[in-house]
Amino acid sequence: MSKTVGFVGLGVMGGPMAHHLSKKYSVVVYDADTKRLEEFPSESRAASVEAVGKSCDVVLMSLPSTDIVEAVVLGEHGLINSLKKDSAVIDLSTTNPSATRRIAAELAKQGIAFLDAPVSGGDKGAKNATLAIMVGGEQEVFDEYKEILEVVGASVVRVGPVGTGEVAKLINNMIVASTFSTIAEGVALGAKNDLDPQKLYEAIKDGWAGSPLLEVSISAMLTREYNPPNGIDILYKDLGYALELAQEQSVPVPLTAEANEVFKAARSTGRGKLGQPAIIGLWEDTLGIRIGGTKE
Secondary structure (H helix, E strand, O other), X not given: OOOEEEEXXXXXXXXXXXXXXXXXXXXXXXXXXXXXXXOOOHHHEOOOHHHXXXXXXXXEEOOOOHHHHHHHHHOOOOHHHOOOOOOEEEEOOXXXXXXHHHHHHHHHHOOOEXXXXXXXXXXXXXXXXXXXXXXXXXXXXXXXXXXXXXXXXXXXXXXXXXOHHHHHHHHHXXXXXXXXXXXXXXXXXXHHOOOOHHHHHHHHOOOOOXXXXXXXXXXXXXXXXXXXXXXXXXXXXXXXXXXXXXXXXXXXXXXXXXXXXXXXXXXXXXXXXXXXXXXXXXXXXXXXXXOOOOOO
């Protein structure tokens, strides 16, 4: 594929993905934070979203919220006004599925294709190009751009029409948030009973409770290296989207609602900028215990 690829949003996830793509394609990048642009060759940097759209055949986005995605795509100087017909937008962000469908419909009026392709795997997955990518969109559009997504993801699966990629990602994060919460309360209960978290991990990791989330959680709690940054804030945002969707469709999601309260509480105690396992601090504060070292 000889297309020129644009990339908007060069944060913890987007930056590594854009670097991987630049090894295979001609890539044009943009971020509102100009310091992030400095990590790329000057000839790859664009001065605006509009400039990216004018120079690219397909534009990928990795942005923090639905509102920002809407502004980048549908705003006065957005991609909808600068991309040419028969180009495409691929949204790697996690956003509200209803907004995703609305954005796709507006782009379609201009002859611009759209895929929602949110990713899972965290900053390590982005750095190692091992992300899981859940894609919503028309089959022919997916077939055309799958090879681009395979540059940054180890698993690229079309789950259905536009919007279903976002639904799949929200379900992923519902499971993730509930699991992080259960691990934290389990570790806290164990610590209250003089059970060392490392020994607990070793005892249960090969049973049904074993998972990458268990490994990440225990490691982070013991070292108090709570990465990636803003993990609690981001997951709380995604839980909000999941609850909005469930409310719109009258689907009961009581466990997600409970996990949402855990992450809300963690944010209220100033932990929003830390990685998700830092929610253990809620139990530490309540029970007067301490897990791991002295750094937080």
